[in-house]
Amino acid sequence: MNDAKVHCAVEVVNVSKYFDDVAAVDQVNLKINKGEIFALLGGSGCGKTTLLRMLAGFEKPSQGDIKINGVSVLNSPPYQRPVNMMFQSYALFPHMTVEQNIAFGLKQDKLPAAQIVARVTEVLGLVQMEKFRSRKPAQLSGGQQQRVALARSLAKKPALLLLDEPMGALDKKLRMQMQLELANIIESVGVTCVMVTHDQEEAMTMADRIAIMDQGRIMQVGQPREIYEFPNSKLTAEFIGSINLFKAVVSGGELTCDELPGQVVAGEANAAFDGPCYVALRPEKIRLEAGRNLDAKNCAAGKVNDIAYLGSHNVIHVRLDVGAGQGKVVQVHVSNFARHATQTFDFEQSVVLSWDQDAVVLIKADQP
Amino acid sequence: MKGVFAHKFWVIVWPYIWMLVFFALPFGFILKISLAESMIAMPPYSDIWSWSDGRLTWLGSLDNYRFLLEDDLYYLAYFNSLRLAAVSTVLCLFIAYPMAYGISRMEEPYRSLFLLLVILPSWTSFLIRIYAWIGLLKTNGLVNHFFMSVGLVDEPLTMLHSDFAIYLGIVYGYLPFMILPIYANLMKLDHSLIEAGYDLGARPWKVFLTIILPLSMSGVVAGCFLVFIPAVGEFIIPELLGGPDTLMIGKVLWQEFFVNRDWPVASAIAVVMLTFLIVPIYFYRRLEMKQLGVGE
Numbered sequence: 001m002n003d004a005k006v007h008c009a010v011e012v013v014n015v016s017k018y019f020d021d022v023a024a025v026d027q028v029n030l031k032i033n034k035g036e037i038f039a040l041l042g043g044s045g046c047g048k049t050t051l052l053r054m055l056a057g058f059e060k061p062s063q064g065d066i067k068i069n070g071v072s073v074l075n076s077p078p079y080q081r082p083v084n085m086m087f088q089s090y091a092l093f094p095h096m097t098v099e100q101n102i103a104f105g106l107k108q109d110k111l112p113a114a115q116i117v118a119r120v121t122e123v124l125g126l127v128q129m130e131k132f133r134s135r136k137p138a139q140l141s142g143g144q145q146q147r148v149a150l151a152r153s154l155a156k157k158p159a160l161l162l163l164d165e166p167m168g169a170l171d172k173k174l175r176m177q178m179q180l181e182l183a184n185i186i187e188s189v190g191v192t193c194v195m196v197t198h199d200q201e202e203a204m205t206m207a208d209r210i211a212i213m214d215q216g217r218i219m220q221v222g223q224p225r226e227i228y229e230f231p232n233s234k235l236t237a238e239f240i241g242s243i244n245l246f247k248a249v250v251s252g253g254e255l256t257c258d259e260l261p262g263q264v265v266a267g268e269a270n271a272a273f274d275g276p277c278y279v280a281l282r283p284e285k286i287r288l289e290a291g292r293n294l295d296a297k298n299c300a301a302g303k304v305n306d307i308a309y310l311g312s313h314n315v316i317h318v319r320l321d322v323g324a325g326q327g328k329v330v331q332v333h334v335s336n337f338a339r340h341a342t343q344t345f346d347f348e349q350s351v352v353l354s355w356d357q358d359a360v361v362l363i364k365a366d367q368p
Numbered sequence: 369m370k371g372v373f374a375h376k377f378w379v380i381v382w383p384y385i386w387m388l389v390f391f392a393l394p395f396g397f398i399l400k401i402s403l404a405e406s407m408i409a410m411p412p413y414s415d416i417w418s419w420s421d422g423r424l425t426w427l428g429s430l431d432n433y434r435f436l437l438e439d440d441l442y443y444l445a446y447f448n449s450l451r452l453a454a455v456s457t458v459l460c461l462f463i464a465y466p467m468a469y470g471i472s473r474m475e476e477p478y479r480s481l482f483l484l485l486v487i488l489p490s491w492t493s494f495l496i497r498i499y500a501w502i503g504l505l506k507t508n509g510l511v512n513h514f515f516m517s518v519g520l521v522d523e524p525l526t527m528l529h530s531d532f533a534i535y536l537g538i539v540y541g542y543l544p545f546m547i548l549p550i551y552a553n554l555m556k557l558d559h560s561l562i563e564a565g566y567d568l569g570a571r572p573w574k575v576f577l578t579i580i581l582p583l584s585m586s587g588v589v590a591g592c593f594l595v596f597i598p599a600v601g602e603f604i605i606p607e608l609l610g611g612p613d614t615l616m617i618g619k620v621l622w623q624e625f626f627v628n629r630d631w632p633v634a635s636a637i638a639v640v641m642l643t644f645l646i647v648p649i650y651f652y653r654r655l656e657m658k659q660l661g662v663g664e
């Protein structure tokens with residue numbers, strides 16, 4: 001009977017937060033499992049930071065409840081919650097050394113001095129910063145400051161670790177390296193973690209599950225793969241990766257798409273509704289060939305409109321031969337398999353696009 | 369490179385010229401007068417050197433400084449001034465810090481409004497504002513009227529012409545100079561540091577003592593200097609609100625200059641006062657340098 005509770009570290013029950021009658025967070029329900037890294041992903045102003053701040057205790061929900069390990073923390077101030085946060089700016093105390101920064105939280109629990117020193121050494125080892133224990137934050141690089149901030153937020157062994165835009169203050173190269181390292185440290189400690197980010201790559205690299213937020217609401221929750229391959233709305237489809245969307249209608253199980261020539265057939269799992277929808281195709285799931293006859297289904301002809309060489313792959317824009325010469329432009333990713341490319345495309349070259357039935361995702365149009 | 373250097377030079381040179389014209393030069397005059405002798409003439413002091421027969425003769429002496437050491441009036445005046453200034457600075461700090469903190473945490477437009485209220489009294493002449501306190505504090509003044517009508521006291525309190533009145537005057541007059549630097553400092557304080565303190569389990573009082581206060585220390589020190597230094601040499605407040613036996617160096621200075629017309633002794637008093645004030649500033653600079661990590 002308690003099984004569900006044990007697996008669920010954090011429960012957000014119907015939480016809303018209003019600022020001057022505007023809902024920053026709108027009836028959010030979430031269950032976060034023990035030991036998982038959970039990412040709140042969305043653009044600025046989507047409510048992800050407000051939700052994180054409510055978990056930390058810096059904001060009070062206007063309604064709803066937040067439970068940590070089954071206990072409501074609604075009436076606990078931040079200093080009584082078993083929650084620690086790594087701030088976007090790291091918020092390291094500039095007047096304290098690395099060691100003092102990490103010991104700060106432990107001192108509040110009135111632990112014996114020897115125990116504090118031992119724990120500080122332990123977490124410094126975890127983030128490989130033992131050598132820097134007597135430095136001031138200003139004497140550390142951005143990446144080193146981040147390690148100290150992580151060590152500080154792990155020192156008290158919180159039930160929940162919060163990361164606010166963890167890579168926000170790092171440059172791009174360091175970001176990639178730290179994403180994996182951070183995720184490894186957090187996983188090795190086994191702490192439940194909720195992170196906020198606007199960077200889909202960061203969320204997909206680090207998180208076990210992702211919640212996409214927009215206008216205070218959760219649009220979709222799932223593993224990175226689920227969200228990428230099975231987006232449930234136009235918004236999530238467009239937010240994660242790039243995608244080609246074609247307006248279509250389903251009526252009586254029949255799919256009609258005016259923006260694509262020929263018949264479009266979707267995978268069985270998709271077409272269980274009636275009404276306006278989008279046919280969604282990821283650019284890397286479309287085959288691009290020159291000089292080939294059209295098949296009856298899942299196929300379209302067009303002309304190359306634009307080519308961008310990105311090293312790992314080419315992004316090719318193809319204008320479809322649909323309608324009066326002003327067909328939709330479709331994005332196709334062509335992987336650069338060989339160094340001396342055997343097949344290259346030229347501008348205005350006639351090409352044929354084709355895709356597997358399985359690649360087609362149908363997304364219900366939320367608004368007309 | 370030469371162009372950059374020239375550019376830098378022209379930026380830096382102006383403060384130096386300013387300091388030279390408005391501080392070093394006048395101070396040089398004062399120093400010169402303090403070495404001279406008082407005489408009835410125009411100006412009322414002797415030359416410290418003379419040029420005759422193609423020879424320069426040194427006439428100055430340290431007599432005026434010796435005179436300051438001999439008469440314990442000056443000791444007492446210096447000591448009293450430092451004590452009054454120090455106590456009022458501490459009082460100012462305890463009143464100003466909560467006010468500065470409160471204002472810095474306010475939402476706009478209240479923040480600007482309260483900041484304006486802090487500065488607003490300065491739009492009236494300092495002299496008039498201190499003068500107004502006489503009307504409030506005197507035996508049949510407003511404050512005594514109020515206390516008696518409420519029944520707090522049976523007979524009027526003697527508040528005017530006492531150390532109490534001087535403290536009140538200094539705290540009242542110099543409070544904005546304590547509030548503003550602390551406020552400016554607290555406004556710069558990154559709020560996430562305070563949140564990090566709470567997040568790590570520190571209660572509000574602990575966050576204040578271990579994070580907010582240490583990080584706003586440079587504002588506190590700046591405010592203390594801005595109050596302490598002018599308060600030491602304050603003349604108007606002890607003259608108007610203090611008793612006839614209140615000894616403050618500002619008052620003594622005034623008397624030497626305008627009553628005794630003894631410019632050389634007055635100048636010596638001023639030079640000694642400046643020396644007293646330069647010592648704490650020097651130590652503050654050292655502390656500041658250390659905090660910035662210069663020389664590490």
